[in-house]
Amino acid sequence: MVFNSLIFIFCFLPITWILTRIVPTTFLKNLVLFIFSLLFYSWNDPFYVLLLLISIAWNYLTGLELEKETGKTRKIVFWSAIAFNLFILGAFKYTNFLLGIFGLEGFDFALPVGLSFFTFSAISYLADVYKNDVPAQKNPLSLGLYIAFFGKISSGPIAFYRDMEPQFQNHPMNFTLFCEGLILFTKGLIKKALFADSFALVFSSLATNTSMAGAWLYALSYMMQIYFDFSGYSDMAIGVSNMFGFKLKINFDHPYSAKSIQDFWRRWHISLSTWFRDYVYIPLGGNRHDYVRNILIVWFLTGLWHGANWTFILWGLYYGGLILLEKFVLSAYLDKLPMAIRRIYTFVLVLFGWVFFFSDSILSAFGTFGHMFNFMNICDSQALFVLVGHIPLFVLGFLLTGELFDKVEQFCFQKGFRYDKIVYTSLYLIGFLISVAFVVGSTYQSFLYFAF
Amino acid sequence: MKKSKGSIAKMLSPILVVVIVITGIVNLILPDRSTSPMENRSLQAFPSMNWNSFQNGDVFRELNSWYSDQFLGREKLIQLKYLVNKMAGTNKIDDVFLGKGTLIEDVSSVNQEQKERNLQAINAFCTSYEIPSYFMITPNAVSVQSDRLPAFSTPLDQNQQIDEYYDGLDSSIQRIDVRSTLEEHKDEYLYYKTDHHWTSLGAFYSFQAMASAMGLGDVSKEDYDIYPVSDDFEGTLAGKTGSVFLKDQIDIYVPKNNSEYIVSDLTNVTTSRSIYSREALDTRDQYTVFMGGNAGRITIEMDNDSSRHLLLIKDSYANAMIQFLIPYYRTIDIIDPRYYFEDVSRLVNSQMITDILFLYNSNTLMQDTSIADCLVMPTQE
Numbered sequence: 017m018v019f020n021s022l023i024f025i026f027c028f029l030p031i032t033w034i035l036t037r038i039v040p041t042t043f044l045k046n047l048v049l050f051i052f053s054l055l056f057y058s059w060n061d062p063f064y065v066l067l068l069l070i071s072i073a074w075n076y077l078t079g080l081e082l083e084k085e086t087g088k089t090r091k092i093v094f095w096s097a098i099a100f101n102l103f104i105l106g107a108f109k110y111t112n113f114l115l116g117i118f119g120l121e122g123f124d125f126a127l128p129v130g131l132s133f134f135t136f137s138a139i140s141y142l143a144d145v146y147k148n149d150v151p152a153q154k155n156p157l158s159l160g161l162y163i164a165f166f167g168k169i170s171s172g173p174i175a176f177y178r179d180m181e182p183q184f185q186n187h188p189m190n191f192t193l194f195c196e197g198l199i200l201f202t203k204g205l206i207k208k209a210l211f212a213d214s215f216a217l218v219f220s221s222l223a224t225n226t227s228m229a230g231a232w233l234y235a236l237s238y239m240m241q242i243y244f245d246f247s248g249y250s251d252m253a254i255g256v257s258n259m260f261g262f263k264l265k266i267n268f269d270h271p272y273s274a275k276s277i278q279d280f281w282r283r284w285h286i287s288l289s290t291w292f293r294d295y296v297y298i299p300l301g302g303n304r305h306d307y308v309r310n311i312l313i314v315w316f317l318t319g320l321w322h323g324a325n326w327t328f329i330l331w332g333l334y335y336g337g338l339i340l341l342e343k344f345v346l347s348a349y350l351d352k353l354p355m356a357i358r359r360i361y362t363f364v365l366v367l368f369g370w371v372f373f374f375s376d377s378i379l380s381a382f383g384t385f386g387h388m389f390n391f392m393n394i395c396d397s398q399a400l401f402v403l404v405g406h407i408p409l410f411v412l413g414f415l416l417t418g419e420l421f422d423k424v425e426q427f428c429f430q431k432g433f434r435y436d437k438i439v440y441t442s443l444y445l446i447g448f449l450i451s452v453a454f455v456v457g458s459t460y461q462s463f464l465y466f467a468f
Numbered sequence: 469m470k471k472s473k474g475s476i477a478k479m480l481s482p483i484l485v486v487v488i489v490i491t492g493i494v495n496l497i498l499p500d501r502s503t504s505p506m507e508n509r510s511l512q513a514f515p516s517m518n519w520n521s522f523q524n525g526d527v528f529r530e531l532n533s534w535y536s537d538q539f540l541g542r543e544k545l546i547q548l549k550y551l552v553n554k555m556a557g558t559n560k561i562d563d564v565f566l567g568k569g570t571l572i573e574d575v576s577s578v579n580q581e582q583k584e585r586n587l588q589a590i591n592a593f594c595t596s597y598e599i600p601s602y603f604m605i606t607p608n609a610v611s612v613q614s615d616r617l618p619a620f621s622t623p624l625d626q627n628q629q630i631d632e633y634y635d636g637l638d639s640s641i642q643r644i645d646v647r648s649t650l651e652e653h654k655d656e657y658l659y660y661k662t663d664h665h666w667t668s669l670g671a672f673y674s675f676q677a678m679a680s681a682m683g684l685g686d687v688s689k690e691d692y693d694i695y696p697v698s699d700d701f702e703g704t705l706a707g708k709t710g711s712v713f714l715k716d717q718i719d720i721y722v723p724k725n726n727s728e729y730i731v732s733d734l735t736n737v738t739t740s741r742s743i744y745s746r747e748a749l750d751t752r753d754q755y756t757v758f759m760g761g762n763a764g765r766i767t768i769e770m771d772n773d774s775s776r777h778l779l780l781i782k783d784s785y786a787n788a789m790i791q792f793l794i795p796y797y798r799t800i801d802i803i804d805p806r807y808y809f810e811d812v813s814r815l816v817n818s819q820m821i822t823d824i825l826f827l828y829n830s831n832t833l834m835q836d837t838s839i840a841d842c843l844v845m846p847t848q849e
Contacts, residue, residue, distance in 0.1 A: 062522060063523070398620070401620035405618070440476045445480065455536075456542055460546050
């Protein structure tokens with residue numbers, strides 16, 4: 017199931033919430049949440065619920081084992097458990113890619129939803145226990161909920177075990193947190209249904225355009241689409257978690273206003289960068305030894321995590337290279353530049369990054385770059401047609417990705433004009449209504465001839 | 469600031485909760501609908517639960533569609549989406565341009581392989597008889613009224629598509645090219661604003677050109693009683709986009725010198741004394757007022773002295789043209805290849821056909837997949 021579906025918003029969410037609310041103890045609340053999480057997950061592909069249960073059982077038992085064992089055995093248990101998690105991830109996600117490298121035919125199976133996310137959650141648990149940061153979870157239900165909770169299983173954020181652990185004993189569903197959650201959910205829904213899906217249409221309509229303006233719009237619309245899609249989904253996930261009394265850290269913090277590439281990665285998909293920092297970069301030695309190697313490994317893996325394709329690997333290494341470049345060469349100059357220039361510098365480099373990311377092959381990525389700098393064909397009427405039809409979308413989208421919107425909001429609240437509450441409440445309500453209209457519209461298919 | 473934002477959350481949340489819960493409950497209570505006239509399709513019913521459908525995930529997919537298909541105020545919400553899009557300057561929804569005061573269907577691409585098969589079959593069919601054959605390809609609003617398209621629109625070149633089709637026809641088939649005629653009148657009400665068909669007026673101008681090509685004499689508007697039969701028609705393009713506020717008027721043109729006639733629908737075995745269907749005006753697709761929509765074969769027999777018998781092979785554009793043809797023929801046999809599966813050549817002989825007319829609109833013709841199979845006689849295969 018996805019958050020931006022009618023059945024989730026109007027059926028699954030309220031029913032789950034009411035049931036969780038009326039059962040008396042935390043244990044029962046967690047049980048209800050766990051069962052509904054399995055239902056939520058089976059909505060995508062019932063068969064893979066088994067895989068999820070195997071993963072939970074394996075990691076639960078490993079956790080107990082890690083607490084019992086000492087010394088070398090402990091090390092072996094830990095690494096074999098990690099290997100098992102990575103094996104499942106690799107088998108589903110990278111088999112076809114590897115076979116493809118050797119020119120072999122791949123298998124036809126769907127990638128289990130959220131596999132990359134819940135595998136990383138599980139590794140976070142094992143690592144935290146192994147480092148003795150937290151005790152192993154004795155209660156299988158708590159661990160099951162940590163891995164499978166529907167609020168975050170399909171697209172993150174990758175919650176860290178050490179942050180979540182205390183919450184399983186106690187996640188009071190209080191009114192203030194609920195309200196914050198619902199408003200965040202609404203915000204995320206608006207981002208996804210209104211903006212991401214509209215930008216997706218722009219993106220697909222420009223796929224064959226070869227003019228310079230068209231190619232820039234094409235890349236820009238993807239840049240907007242992926243931000244609104246991913247950060248919207250994260251907002252909804254955090255909002256849903258809040259409604260059930262869980263607190264998760266923010267996952268996106270105005271990444272397109274970043275002042276440098278380094279800064280961008282502190283603001284984009286924060287939970288993933290933190291995960292790589294804590295569980296790969298620092299264990300490798302961080303910046304104390306082999307800094308360049310560590311950076312390249314981390315960014316190679318970051319790229320690979322996003323998908324099984326050379327384009328993603330190149331995309332990851334592109335960022336690794338840029339971060340090294342900033343560290344050793346650019347930082348001295350960047351600091352002296354005016355803020356606006358630094359933001360434009362980051363924005364454009366991130367835009368180029370997305371071209372690798374969305375292309376099917378490295379060749380087609382360079383094809384798009386070719387069009388972006390094709391001064392022989394500056395603009396054509398198709399590009400103009402798409403631009404003219406979406407000016408408000410681009411303007412609003414641009415404003416909402418930046419900090420301007422938040423600053424205006426902050427200004428209004430501090431000055432406090434008379435009807436601010438009513439105005440904001442109605443804005444959100446209208447936004448919700450229009451989003452629902454857009455979700456309904458996405459299921460709309462009208463036929464010229466009778467299609468019964 | 470934080471405090472103020474929190475208080476907004478506290479004001480907004482209860483309202484949202486009420487909206488969500490009430491909508492959720494009403495959704496479950498409201499009876500399901502089986503069809504959607506606006507979308508022209510059947511809606512998903514509550515899925516049947518069994519182990520098999522659960523295992524392969526069908527149940528969940530069907531539950532999703534069921535819930536969204538039966539959602540409260542579905543059509544109103546779709547119209548709201550259209551309004552928001554319209555206000556945001558959207559100039560195209562799927563393959564429909566949001567033009568100046570009108571909706572215009574984009575040009576179809578050409579199904580090249582099928583086109584070659586169709587042309588071969590048409591040429592073979594027409595050259596196997598010593599009967600005059602005519603072929604009329606009607607251009608669509610998108611090329612005739614291209615000045616009403618949104619700025620910078622770049623539809624495919626329909627004129628070129630039509631030229632190439634005409635070029636593929638055998639030289640014995642007479643082409644009736646109405647493009648320049650319609651071009652002259654392009655500022656008039658030739659096409660419905662909310663539907664992909666042409667109006668009776670568009671058909672009338674084309675008929676003038678056709679009449680001179682087929683030797684039917686001069687015709688003028690005075691030869692007809694013109695009755696407006698509807699002013700609230702919302703057609704297929706309105707359905708596709710969810711448009712609101714746009715409505716069309718349907719006129720019918722009844723020849724003043726009409727004789728009595730009988731319309732027999734041989735597919736559905738019904739007869740009628742009128743080519744117009746009054747009941748159609750109570751449905752969403754009011755264009756079916758002409759001929760009651762498309763049928764495999766319809767025969768019209770006139771009580772007149774004409775010695776000509778017409779075979780009309782056509783798509784739905786022709787439905788608005790038939791009203792003009794009636795006075796000139798003793799019988800008209802109308803075949804829609806999409807729904808006709810019998811031997812057309814036998815019909816040519818038994819009905820003593822004297823003229824063969826193909827009438828298609830360009831968009832349908834370029835995508836057609838049924839002409840060849842309909843015309844190729846079983847013996848030839």
